[in-house]
Amino acid sequence: MxxxxxxxxxxxxxxxxxxxxxxxxxxxxxxxxxxxxxxxxxxxxxxxxxxxxxxxxxxxxxxxxxxxxxxxxxxxxxxxxxxxxxxxxxxxxxxxxxxxxxxxxxxxxxxxxxxxxxxxxxxxxxxxxxxxxxxxxxxxxxxxxxxxxxxxxxxxxxxxxxxxxxxxxxGEKLKEAVKPVEKKSVIHKVQVGAFSDEKNAANLAAELKKKGYSVNIVKG
Ligand SMILES: [Zn+2]
Missing domain, CATH: 3.40.630.40 (Zn-dependent exopeptidases)
Incomplete structure (x- = not known):
């Protein structure tokens, strides 16, 4: 029909x-x-x-x-x-x-x-x-x-x-429904220290790396 x-x-x-x-x-x-x-x-x-x-x-x-x-x-x-x-x-x-x-x-x-x-x-x-x-x-x-x-x-x-x-x-099938738009993923950052001297930042980064954490130094 x-x-x-x-x-x-x-x-x-x-x-x-x-x-x-x-x-x-x-x-x-x-x-x-x-x-x-x-x-x-x-x-x-x-x-x-x-x-x-x-x-x-x-x-x-x-x-x-x-x-x-x-x-x-x-x-x-x-x-x-x-x-x-x-x-x-x-x-x-x-x-x-x-x-x-x-x-x-x-x-x-x-x-x-x-x-x-x-x-x-x-x-x-x-x-x-x-x-x-x-x-x-x-x-x-x-x-x-x-x-x-x-x-x-x-x-x-x-x-x-x-x-x-x-x-x-x-008696017919509709095309698959369009998937809902994915929610924007939110990145949760964990900061462990803020230093004006770059060396101090580098030292802490090295220490954390030793412990197995992955570390990024961000200037801001
Ligand atoms: Zn009725």
Missing amino acids: DKFVISSGHAKIVRGASGYIDEVDEARKVVSKVADYLKELDCTVDTFHDNTSKTQRDNINKIVKYHNSKSRDLDVSVHFNAGTKEIGGTEVLYYSDGNKVLAEKVSKAISEALGIKDRGAKKRTDLGFLKGTAKPAILIEVCFVDTKTNADAYKKNFNNCCKAIAETLS
């Missing part, structure tokens, strides 16, 4: 779940980062965020309409889960059985990138997005906003998580 439409769940006004992190804010970040990575992999991507709907019904309709107006192989909706007091984890929801394997793969890849539980693929035939979109579709529940370990893991591994999604959807 190389043509995708990806949208964030809910809307700017009709908000989603909120806990240690906010679903709508984070879903938007994930959508845009995944789109960047997919483009790096030469995929065609359209993204959508609903900034205007005032009701849930309008919101679902608007998202579905956008997806269905584009040419694509797969529709993807990005959400975050809420409501568990347990360990949370990643889930990917699908509508038709043909998309079960992809949903499983995406769920596994995200859970591994985040180091959280893989809750796996879940068939859902009652969700507006999955019902309304005409192409194969999955709905990603990245992690739980109200499980602290999930929110922390997500914040720490955001890029990895988005890479994992892009690589799994496209």
